[in-house]
Amino acid sequence: MTDSPGTERAVLDRDGLGALVRELRARGHTVVGPTVRDGAVVLDEIDSADRLPFGWGVEHEAGRYRLRPREDGAAFAHSAGPQSWKAYLHPQRLREWTADREADGRITVRAEEPARVSYAFLGVQPCDLRAIAVQDRVLGGGAYTDEGYRGRRARAFLVVAECTEPGATCFCVSMGTGPGAPGDAAYDLALTEVVDDGGHRFLVRAGSPAGAEVLAALPRRPADGATAEAAREAVADAATRMGRTMPGTDLHALMAGTLEADRWDDVASRCLTCGNCTMVCPTCFCTSTEDVGDLTGDHAERWRRWESCFDLDFSHLPGGPVRSSGRSRYRQWLTHKLGTWHDQFGSSGCVGCGRCIVWCPVGIDITEEAAALDREWSARTLPPTAPAEPGDARGRSPGRTGP
Amino acid sequence: MTDQEPRPRPRLGVFKFASCDGCQLTLLDCEDELLPLADEVEIRHFLEASGAVAPGPYDLSLVEGSITTPEDARRIRQVRADSRHLVTIGACATAGGVQALRNFADVEEFTRTVYATPEYISTLATSTPVSAHVPVDFELRGCPIDRGQLLEVVTAYLSGRRPDIPDHSVCFACKRRGTVCVTVAHGTPCLGPVTHAGCGAICPAFGRGCYGCFGPARSTNLPAYIPVLRRDGMDERDVTRFLRTYNAAAFEEPSVRESRP
Ligand code: SF4
Numbered sequence: 001m002t003d004s005p006g007t008e009r010a011v012l013d014r015d016g017l018g019a020l021v022r023e024l025r026a027r028g029h030t031v032v033g034p035t036v037r038d039g040a041v042v043l044d045e046i047d048s049a050d051r052l053p054f055g056w057g058v059e060h061e062a063g064r065y066r067l068r069p070r071e072d073g074a075a076f077a078h079s080a081g082p083q084s085w086k087a088y089l090h091p092q093r094l095r096e097w098t099a100d101r102e103a104d105g106r107i108t109v110r111a112e113e114p115a116r117v118s119y120a121f122l123g124v125q126p127c128d129l130r131a132i133a134v135q136d137r138v139l140g141g142g143a144y145t146d147e148g149y150r151g152r153r154a155r156a157f158l159v160v161a162e163c164t165e166p167g168a169t170c171f172c173v174s175m176g177t178g179p180g181a182p183g184d185a186a187y188d189l190a191l192t193e194v195v196d197d198g199g200h201r202f203l204v205r206a207g208s209p210a211g212a213e214v215l216a217a218l219p220r221r222p223a224d225g226a227t228a229e230a231a232r233e234a235v236a237d238a239a240t241r242m243g244r245t246m247p248g249t250d251l252h253a254l255m256a257g258t259l260e261a262d263r264w265d266d267v268a269s270r271c272l273t274c275g276n277c278t279m280v281c282p283t284c285f286c287t288s289t290e291d292v293g294d295l296t297g298d299h300a301e302r303w304r305r306w307e308s309c310f311d312l313d314f315s316h317l318p319g320g321p322v323r324s325s326g327r328s329r330y331r332q333w334l335t336h337k338l339g340t341w342h343d344q345f346g347s348s349g350c351v352g353c354g355r356c357i358v359w360c361p362v363g364i365d366i367t368e369e370a371a372a373l374d375r376e377w378s379a380r381t382l383p384p385t386a387p388a389e390p391g392d393a394r395g396r397s398p399g400r401t402g403p
Numbered sequence: 404m405t406d407q408e409p410r411p412r413p414r415l416g417v418f419k420f421a422s423c424d425g426c427q428l429t430l431l432d433c434e435d436e437l438l439p440l441a442d443e444v445e446i447r448h449f450l451e452a453s454g455a456v457a458p459g460p461y462d463l464s465l466v467e468g469s470i471t472t473p474e475d476a477r478r479i480r481q482v483r484a485d486s487r488h489l490v491t492i493g494a495c496a497t498a499g500g501v502q503a504l505r506n507f508a509d510v511e512e513f514t515r516t517v518y519a520t521p522e523y524i525s526t527l528a529t530s531t532p533v534s535a536h537v538p539v540d541f542e543l544r545g546c547p548i549d550r551g552q553l554l555e556v557v558t559a560y561l562s563g564r565r566p567d568i569p570d571h572s573v574c575f576a577c578k579r580r581g582t583v584c585v586t587v588a589h590g591t592p593c594l595g596p597v598t599h600a601g602c603g604a605i606c607p608a609f610g611r612g613c614y615g616c617f618g619p620a621r622s623t624n625l626p627a628y629i630p631v632l633r634r635d636g637m638d639e640r641d642v643t644r645f646l647r648t649y650n651a652a653a654f655e656e657p658s659v660r661e662s663r664p
Pocket residue numbers: 277280281282283337349350351352353354355356357366
């Protein structure tokens with residue numbers, strides 16, 4: 001091994017990308033990457049780079065997603081698909097243990113051994129790389145570590161694809177999470193796709209010793225100035241084409257200060273409480289437990305499955321749900337993403353991927369809601385309007401989000 | 404504690420009102436689980452399976468079908484009186500079924516048009532869910548019900564716990580399953596966001612919109628969703644027809660039902 005991570009930059013052509021998939025598979029990884037299915041770029045296990053969505057781009061709007069062909073044949077020029085990598089690192093349903101009543105009446109409980117799958121994720125966009133880092137803090141560390149997650153994560157090999165084609169619903173720049181792969185982020189390889197007169201190629205750099213080792217095994221050529229410059233420009237240009245912007249205000253303070261805002265009623269009148277936003281969000285991590293038994297009562301299993309704060313059961317206590325209104329549930333989602341997440345995990349819970357905007361059937365837009373709250377908040381708090389009323393929500397504890 | 408008499412098995416009754424028998428068939432369709440079930444419970448009344456019936460009381464009664472005649476209305480009270488737990492199964496018993504279309508029409512006119520001697524027909528003006536007549540312990544939805552959910556309810560009652568039957572939207576299941584949303588990606592009208600989960604989001608997985616077989620989810624906001632159906636090509640009549648299928652009357656109720664505890 002001669003390359004130290006992050007220094008060697010090389011250029012792969014399309015065959016080199018094919019070799020990358022073969023190399024990762026040869027090393028025992030289950031390679032997961034974007035591919036086209038049912039009118040969308042979805043994530044799936046791929047056995048060859050041919051499965052990548054070459055020549056497919058995406059048109060996004062709030063509540064709308066359409067594939068469109070791209071003349072340039074690019075493979076990574078898409079964003080905000082219906083799934084995220086959490087589908088693999090934090091699966092939607094997992095068995096935790098089984099219990100059996102033996103013939104002598106004793107009960108034996110067996111913890112589920114997590115499957116030892118070792119993923120390689122090909123084409124992780126920078127916003128999603130940040131989302132993985134967010135889930136690492138939530139599930140992979142701290143007081144409540146999910147050992148299964150930790151194992152899957154530790155074995156995963158991440159190949160970033162820097163973003164050169166943001167969508168109309170993207171706002172990673174205002175969240176500080178893209179469109180380039182940040183220097184301090186953990187990944188194994190980072191690609192930047194370049195398609196121009198010089199051909200279809202990928203500028204690649206290693207971000208870890210494992211990445212450098214894989215790169216060394218691939219057919220490649222040293223990075224030339226033109227490719228490096230084209231890659232730099234493509235990413236810099238992407239930064240200027242964000243379709244959305246999050247207001248530049250202190251979102252944590254905004255969320256804490258607007259708990260009683262009228263805007264919550266407005267958004268609640270539009271929100272279906274269908275839960276799609278939390279399911280597609282790459283950082284949402286909530287689960288609930290599910291106990292199943294057989295008819296004899298001699299065998300029981302505990303499973304956990306994705307849950308959402310839009311479910312009435314989510315806050316069900318003996319007297320009923322704590323957050324019964326749609327207003328309180330939408331507010332829980334937004335204040336958790338943008339506000340209380342900072343208190344719990346030291347960062348925002350939103351990485352600006354835009355999925356919740358695209359995949360909301362009625363197109364509710366997190367950036368628009370935050371902006372409206374910001375306007376309402378400024379209108380209430382800016383001088384020279386009347387002094388704060390006793391009922392003014394500013395300064396209340398952000399911790400309480402019940403209705 | 405040895406050589407005791409075998410503990411008495413819970414007594415099961417299955418009853419039918421106005422319905423197509425599809426939900427009872429789901430019970431017969433439980434194949435692998437049917438024999439263990441017959442070991443665990445004493446099936447005392449299940450005409451679809453056996454003509455031999457034994458009187459109540461029943462520990463668990465599964466009731467299929469809606470109440471559409473004065474005789475139904477009397478008989479459901481009897482079933483309730485005979486049952487410790489009464490669980491309704493299917494869209495007819497929990498929401499009145501497709502036959503609740505009569506609730507929006509003139510039944511007398513129907514009987515005059517259809518029958519040569521309408522005087523022989525004794526029917527109510529409406530088709531109503533069982534819960535409109537007697538207290539119900541649990542309502543299992545679907546047209547037809549889902550086999551796995553039926554077993555879950557029966558197992559839960561046998562072991563004295565609450566059934567794990569989520570009452571959120573079909574979208575939850577659709578997203579967990581990894582289906583590409585047909586509304587967002589194809590512009591196909593889909594009732595998933597306002598429909599009760601339970602089927603496993605089958606239709607969107609095959610590129611079709613959800614038909615609403617399980618009736619409204621516990622928390623919905625139908626008025627906010629109508630404009631999406633209209634955008635995707637449905638006119639007012641289409642929307643009405645879309646909503647008035649297996650749970651004809653249920654989607655028409657005041658649609659924000661979430662304030663219920
Ligand atoms: S809140 Fe929305 S934009 Fe932010 S990370 Fe989640 S899905 Fe993406």
